[in-house]
Amino acid sequence: MRIGREHRRMVPGDAAYEPVSVKEVLAEMKDTAELLIDLSYSAVLSGSNEIAREVLALEDRVDLLQLxxxxxxxxxxxxxxxxxxxxxxxxxxxxxxKISNAAGDIAKIVLDDIGTPDALRTAIPEAAEALVRATVAPDSEYVGRTLREINMETEAGARVIAIRRASATGxxxxxxxxxxxDALQAGDSLLLRGPSGGIESVYPAATGGPYDPPVPVDPPIDDLGRAVDSIILMKDMSELAVDLAYGSVLFDxxxxxxxVRELEAEVDALKSRFEAWTLRAAxxxxxxxxLRGLVHLASATEVISDxxxxxxxxxxxxIDAHPVVAAAIEESDEVIVxxxxxxxxxxAGTTLGDEAVKTQTGMRVIAVRRGDAEWVVQPGSTTELRGGDIIIAKGTRAGAERLGELVGDEQRFEA
Structure with missing residues (x-):
């Protein structure tokens, strides 16, 4: 089973052995765990009990899949x-x-009302990619069109990671x-992820209204912004570590x-400094x-890097991984190339920003290596690419083909 269609809530109960495809199990676990990171942070940002409960339901699903x-x-x-x-x-x-369990812990910050400063919700969207909810208006240009036809990931670098929709029963x-x-319908509530510029382009097209970023709230502590910045950096580095980890297995x-090892060590160091800040700030x-919510958020994020x-x-x-692992990664919703x-x-000879790679292809370049030099992780818009460079990128199969054309290394990916 893949999670790309309607999610069926799993009810915990007795489990017995039954033949399953390990490849399909691995692919679904990978996709679900990565989705859970986005959903759990979205629950915190929006204070949504509903999204938080969906996180826990999917966490149960991952537990069953692992068994x-x-x-x-x-x-x-x-x-x-x-x-x-x-x-x-x-x-x-x-x-x-472990990733899904960490996402569940983040969701419980909302469900258990553990407590987070209001300033947190306006500070976290400053991360590399924002998480936003948008309701599709009846007269939106997106109504009746599939995500393939809209192609917002290539056009704006933003993507729909979940849709909340009314069923036939209401x-x-x-x-x-x-x-x-999947075609969008009027009234759909979209969970969008992408850079602020992309969100500013997609949000009005979906809702018919302008995108208004959260209004900053004065923090209760003078240097709360610095602490939140640490959590944002931990989140970004942990997600990058997961992507690179799958890439390391796929390409041996x-x-x-x-x-990945270096990133995990850096996240550990950030968490240690954040704990010291929390003790002083108390x-x-x-x-x-x-402040408890911040502590829980930092701890759960560090688990993701582990x-x-x-x-x-x-x-x-x-140790050579079994071929089923690479097959599962290639089978997942987002490909790594x-x-x-x-x-x-x-x-060749341009920067990632010059050619707006993410906007043109929807692909996120997560690492670059020049010759025999070490890998450069988290390359930015000013990172220059040269002939002979090796890049690792993540995104859709269509985006991977487009990126392959731009670098002259075309591959075929079945949709």
């Missing part, structure tokens, strides 16, 4: 060689579950990780896996209990 996958792997192991190859698969499954349901052939790259606020390191652990230890920049092509 089914583990049983299938145990049945498949016949020798020591099998055990050695399948061990990293168990690691990837366990890491995906009840509203979530369509999670909608596919390219120890160099990329080493970058004596300077009227209600220090309101999980990324677990995904790449097999590569770091020189490794491309070589050819001399004389559109991107």
């Amino acid at each position: 089914q996958g583990r049983m299938s792997l145990l049945m498949a192991a016949r020798s020591t060689e099998d055990a050695e190859q399948l061990a990293p698969v168990l690691g990837v499954m366990g890491a995906a579950e 009840k509203r349901r979530w369509v999670l990780s909608p596919g390219a052939d 790259s120890e160099g990329v896996a080493e970058e 004596g300077r606020v009227e209600d220090p209990v309101r 999980a990324a390191l677990e995904i790449s652990e097999g590569v770091l230890r020189g 490794r491309l070589s920049v050819a001399d004389g092509t559109a991107l």
Whole structure:
């Protein structure tokens, strides 16, 4: 089962062995865990109990998938060689579950009213990508068009990660990780993710009204902004670590896996500094209990980076991953590609910003390597690409084809 269509809420209960496709289980766990990061942060930003409850329902789904996958792997192991190859698969499954559990902990900040300063909700959207809800107006140009036809990821760098829609019975349901052939309807509530410039373009087209970023709220502590910046950086680095970890497995790259290790260490250091800040700040606020949500958010985010390191652990230890792991990554909703920049092509000799790669293709370049140099993670708009550079990017299959054309390294991706 893939999560690209209507989500069926799972009710926890007894589980027994049944034959399942490990590849499909891995692909769904990967897609669901990554979606949960976005949904959990969206729940905190919007203070939405409804989204938070969806996070917990999907967390239950991941738990069940992991149990089914583990049983299938145990049945498949016949020798020591099998055990050695399948061990990293168990690691990837366990890491995906750890990510979903961390997302559940973030959602509980809302459901349990643990407490977060109001200033947090206006500060977090300053992260590299914003999370915004937008309701499709009856006269929107998007009504009746599929996401493939709208092509907002290529046009604006923004994407729809979930849709809340009224069903035939009048009840509203979530369509999670909608596919390219999903058509938008009037009244759909879209969960959009993308850079602020992209959101400013897409939001009016969907709603008919202007996009108004959250109005900043005066923080109860003078340097709260610095603390929130640390959490934003932890979130961005943890998500990047997860993407790179899957890339290290897919391309069997120890160099990329080493970058994951470095990112995990940096997130640990950020969390340590944030904890010190929290202890000092507690004596300077009227209600220090309101800082608990920040502590929970930082702790859960750090767990995500730990999980990324677990995904790449097999590569770091020189253990060849079972081919099913690479097949599952390639099967997931967003593809990860490794491309070589050819001399004389559109991107050779330009920066990522000059050619607006993300806007043109919808792909996010997450790492660049020049010759035998180390990988450069989180390349920015000023990062120059040269002939012979290797890039790792993540996005849709259509976007991957377009990026391949720009760098002169065309690959075919089945839709």
